[in-house]
Amino acid sequence: MFQHQALLRPAIYGVAVGDALGVPYEFMARGGFRCTDMVGYGSHRQPAGTWSDDTSMTLATVDSLRQNDGRVDVDDMRRRFVMWLCDGMYAIDGNVFDCGITVREALRRGVGRDGERSNGNGSLMRILPLAFTDASDDEVRAVSAITHAHATSMDACVAYVHAARALLEGAGPREAATTAGYAGIWERPASAVRSTGYVLHTLPAALWCLTTTGSYADCVRAAVNLGDDTDTTAAVAGGLAAIRYHGGSGDVPRDWMGRLRGREIIESVLPA
Numbered sequence: 001m002f003q004h005q006a007l008l009r010p011a012i013y014g015v016a017v018g019d020a021l022g023v024p025y026e027f028m029a030r031g032g033f034r035c036t037d038m039v040g041y042g043s044h045r046q047p048a049g050t051w052s053d054d055t056s057m058t059l060a061t062v063d064s065l066r067q068n069d070g071r072v073d074v075d076d077m078r079r080r081f082v083m084w085l086c087d088g089m090y091a092i093d094g095n096v097f098d099c100g101i102t103v104r105e106a107l108r109r110g111v112g113r114d115g116e117r118s119n120g121n122g123s124l125m126r127i128l129p130l131a132f133t134d135a136s137d138d139e140v141r142a143v144s145a146i147t148h149a150h151a152t153s154m155d156a157c158v159a160y161v162h163a164a165r166a167l168l169e170g171a172g173p174r175e176a177a178t179t180a181g182y183a184g185i186w187e188r189p190a191s192a193v194r195s196t197g198y199v200l201h202t203l204p205a206a207l208w209c210l211t212t213t214g215s216y217a218d219c220v221r222a223a224v225n226l227g228d229d230t231d232t233t234a235a236v237a238g239g240l241a242a243i244r245y246h247g248g249s250g251d252v253p254r255d256w257m258g259r260l261r262g263r264e265i266i267e268s269v270l271p272a
Helices: 005-025 053-067 074-087 101-109 128-132 137-144 151-168 173-179 199-211 216-225 230-245 254-259 263-269
Strands: none
Touching: 005 053, 005 128, 005 216, 005 230, 005 254, 005 263, 053 074, 053 128, 053 230, 053 263, 074 101, 074 137, 128 137, 128 151, 137 151, 151 173, 151 199, 151 230, 173 199, 173 230, 199 216, 199 230, 216 230
8 A cells, every 4th residue: 555654654753743843933033043852832832742734734645545545536635634624633632723825725715726826835745645655746746736736836746755755765865855856955055045935945945954964853953943934844854854764873852752742643544
């Protein structure tokens, strides 16, 4: 059903931990804070270890794939996204917060937004599970298009899935970034790395964090400390870093895993 299934659980937890690490700092300017540990409250007034829409929509994606034997069913996936948005499914305590405008409009209208200004990172943040399937590039684009139907967003999702698959096959971070079309990203100074909600800022920022650090914790801390869209940058980077460092000395810190909320929701959608 899933390829490299042994790494699916670590990857999803990598997304969730990165998301939770960044939630308290979202919208804060770079240099105005310093993330060193998993804390609570801050921007969204949530307890420590609380993840946001990034993880909820990722879990909905996994659940749809699991229920459909690893196949992409766009209608089923959309239905699960709507259940999250309207009913709080896949959300901690049923509490939906931090949902982007494009996602909300697309799900309420039943059609992905395809304008140039609809290129936020709301499909990139949830696309990682497709790396564990044999989904084609066009199927990846179709999943993005549930909410983000502009070519820029769809192609960014394809690039991210390619990077994740490279890591799953044993590639190093720099090789994976090159596979995604970002050769040399690690040579950029931090000042040249932007971390807004624009999809073409989030993807290279996540790859920069992956290729300039040597552990999961350092990668997601670097992502959060870039500022602005801290939770999504860390979620996108965290999924990749968890694949890269799983089982080694650079793996997700146990104390962060211990403080993560909503683990029962995560476990409920993962294959046995």
